[in-house]
Amino acid sequence: MTFVSHAEFHHDAPERLGVLLVNLGTPDAPTVPAVRRYLAEFLADPRVVELPRALWLPILHGVILRVRPARSAKAYQSVWAEDGSPLLTIAQRQAAAVQERFDQRLPGAVKVALGMRYGNPSIPAALAQLRQANVRRLLVFPLYPQYSGSTTASVFDAVTRELSRWRWLPETRFINQYHDHPGYIAAIVESIRAHWSVHGQPERLLFSFHGIPKDYFDQGDPYYCHCQKTARLITDQLALPPESWSVTFQSRVGFKEWLQPYTDETLKSWGAAGIRSVQVLSPGFSADCLETIEEIDEENRGYFLGAGGEHFSYIHCLNDAPKHIDMMVDLITRHAMGWPELEGSVLDETERHARRERALALGAVA
Numbered sequence: 514m515t516f517v518s519h520a521e522f523h524h525d526a527p528e529r530l531g532v533l534l535v536n537l538g539t540p541d542a543p544t545v546p547a548v549r550r551y552l553a554e555f556l557a558d559p560r561v562v563e564l565p566r567a568l569w570l571p572i573l574h575g576v577i578l579r580v581r582p583a584r585s586a587k588a589y590q591s592v593w594a595e596d597g598s599p600l601l602t603i604a605q606r607q608a609a610a611v612q613e614r615f616d617q618r619l620p621g622a623v624k625v626a627l628g629m630r631y632g633n634p635s636i637p638a639a640l641a642q643l644r645q646a647n648v649r650r651l652l653v654f655p656l657y658p659q660y661s662g663s664t665t666a667s668v669f670d671a672v673t674r675e676l677s678r679w680r681w682l683p684e685t686r687f688i689n690q691y692h693d694h695p696g697y698i699a700a701i702v703e704s705i706r707a708h709w710s711v712h713g714q715p716e717r718l719l720f721s722f723h724g725i726p727k728d729y730f731d732q733g734d735p736y737y738c739h740c741q742k743t744a745r746l747i748t749d750q751l752a753l754p755p756e757s758w759s760v761t762f763q764s765r766v767g768f769k770e771w772l773q774p775y776t777d778e779t780l781k782s783w784g785a786a787g788i789r790s791v792q793v794l795s796p797g798f799s800a801d802c803l804e805t806i807e808e809i810d811e812e813n814r815g816y817f818l819g820a821g822g823e824h825f826s827y828i829h830c831l832n833d834a835p836k837h838i839d840m841m842v843d844l845i846t847r848h849a850m851g852w853p854e855l856e857g858s859v860l861d862e863t864e865r866h867a868r869r870e871r872a873l874a875l876g877a878v879a
């Protein structure tokens with residue numbers, strides 16, 4: 514066994530806090546082969562599909578990966594922008610904005626890298642960037658507000674799998690969830706109010722979260738409860754009466770039961786029941802992606818209007834809105850607190866002093 518070398522470590526360069534932002538990932542291109550590669554990695558993850566490998570892998574390779582990539586590639590083509598997949602380009606803007614905030618506040622102290630759980634840039638590549646930047650403390654920040662084993666825990670698996678190959682581990686912390694963080698709730702409330710100032714208030718507001726199979730919930734995955742709490746905190750702040758909003762779950766795959774009620778069935782039934790105006794938001798996604806741009810704003814818009822609804826609008830994800838970046842910086846700052854001052858053996862007094870100042874500045878923000 515050969516472990517990853519750290520021979521490039523510079524004793525005289527400052528040791529940094531590394532922040533690894535992670536989102537789900539997306540294909541490299543909206544083509545059938547690229548989508549097949551992406552889905553092969555994604556759907557082989559036992560955190561995502563929990564069936565026994567001996568049963569699932571033959572189905573995945575023999576059936577799913579022969580059929581689904583063509584359908585999904587078409588959907589990806591409808592959302593692909595000139596600079597690539599929205600999920601990736603938005604995550605890159607988020608990472609650059611967070612880096613810039615820390616560079617202004619604490620020059621040189623924090624290095625931000627972006628990794629995707631599936632596809633590129635990979636988690637190992639992002640961790641290598643941090644290692645090369647003399648990161649001795651690592652904060653892993655999965656961009657999923659609500660914890661789920663299928664997303665958050667899968668990031669933990671991938672990070673620890675890579676770190677298990679390293680000779681010299683960084684001290685590591687892992688953000689578990691932020692579904693009730695006041696800055697996250699406030700940022701979404703602000704985005705809803707901004708939408709209302711242009712489009713007015715709808716008859717119904719729908720919170721649509723990505724679903725998971727119901728049996729994951731039955732076995733203790735807290736995701737469903739986190740989604741409900743996020744929606745409750747937002748609607749409390751907006752003082753919305755209970756009959757004017759709902760929580761639903763979208764994007765189900767396969768034949769098993771997933772978390773209910775389903776977004777598509779709810780919108781069809783509302784259209785048919787004479788509800789005229791609906792606004793939908795997806796606060797479980799930190800960036801707009803296939804599941805919001807195509808599935809909500811195109812497909813589900815069609816279901817509601819096709820069933821008799823009159824006005825449908827989609828409230829975008831927080832993406833790189835300044836309030837979202839503020840919230841990310843605040844969350845990182847809070848999770849970085851309480852770590853003893855970084856102390857290299859060769860630090861001179863000036864550097865030691867500068868570091869104490871930085872540690873104080875980090876603590877003072879929260």
Ligand SMILES: C=CC1=C(C)c2cc3[nH]c(cc4nc(cc5[nH]c(cc1n2)c(C)c5CCC(=O)O)C(CCC(=O)O)=C4C)c(C)c3C=C
Nearest residue numbers: 537538539540561585600661663664723725766802803804
């Ligand atoms: C089959 C099981 C799946 C589970 C469980 C699941 C959970 C889950 N996913 C997200 C976030 C995203 N999923 C996205 C796409 C996507 N999801 C699945 C399947 C499961 N997701 C598939 C097969 C796909 C690919 C597209 C398709 O073929 O339909 C995306 C969008 C990626 C993009 O490139 O834009 C996101 C984001 C969460 C939050 C979650 C559980 C909580």
Ligand SMILES: [Fe+2]
Nearest residue numbers: 537723764804
């Ligand atoms: Fe998904």
Ligand SMILES: [Fe+2]
Nearest residue numbers: 764803804808
């Ligand atoms: Fe989808």
